[in-house]
Amino acid sequence: MSVTPHTDLGFDPEALRAKYRAERDRRIRPDGSAQYRGATGEFGYYDEDPYADTELTREPLDDRVEVAIVGGGFGGLLAAARLRQAGVQDIRVIEKGGDFGGTWYWNRYPGIHCDIESYVYMPLTDRVRSVGGGC
């Protein structure tokens, strides 16, 4: 990917990109997705939608769209919004849950509100590395 040099940012984007790429590489495991336990058996309830009013079924759609986005979480919604801003109108967001919101649909903490932008997490990778623990 070619990057336009920025001289007025106060930081080096290439160095920052290299730093986060190194953090990503540190976390890649050879067993890949095999490291995860499936939501089956005694953990099968994790795959059910407790917030849908009734057992969630939808009629299948057989159509063509310009862009199909799998997942109606923050990433999917943001991608759809940016595509609209870029002039793409024919978009379908495909979400297996009863509604949009992703993590915030599936995980609810009644009475608790949190407005932390994701980038606030990023410095934690430095902290985790230096103290060897999470937060």
Ligand SMILES: Cc1cc2nc3c(=O)[nH]c(=O)nc-3n(C[C@H](O)[C@H](O)[C@H](O)COP(=O)(O)OP(=O)(O)OC[C@H]3O[C@@H](n4cnc5c(N)ncnc54)[C@H](O)[C@@H]3O)c2cc1C
């Ligand atoms: C408990 C918890 C607390 C968090 N707290 C914060 C916070 O305070 N501040 C913050 O900024 N971030 C927080 N995060 C992180 C933030 O929520 C995630 O980074 C963000 O939601 C990721 O967005 P996403 O769209 O990539 O994925 P998700 O939000 O996970 O959305 C993915 C969506 O895709 C759907 N999906 C998956 N597979 C399929 C499929 N095959 N077909 C159809 N749909 C599918 C899922 O149902 C889900 O709705 C938290 C995360 C967790 C788990």
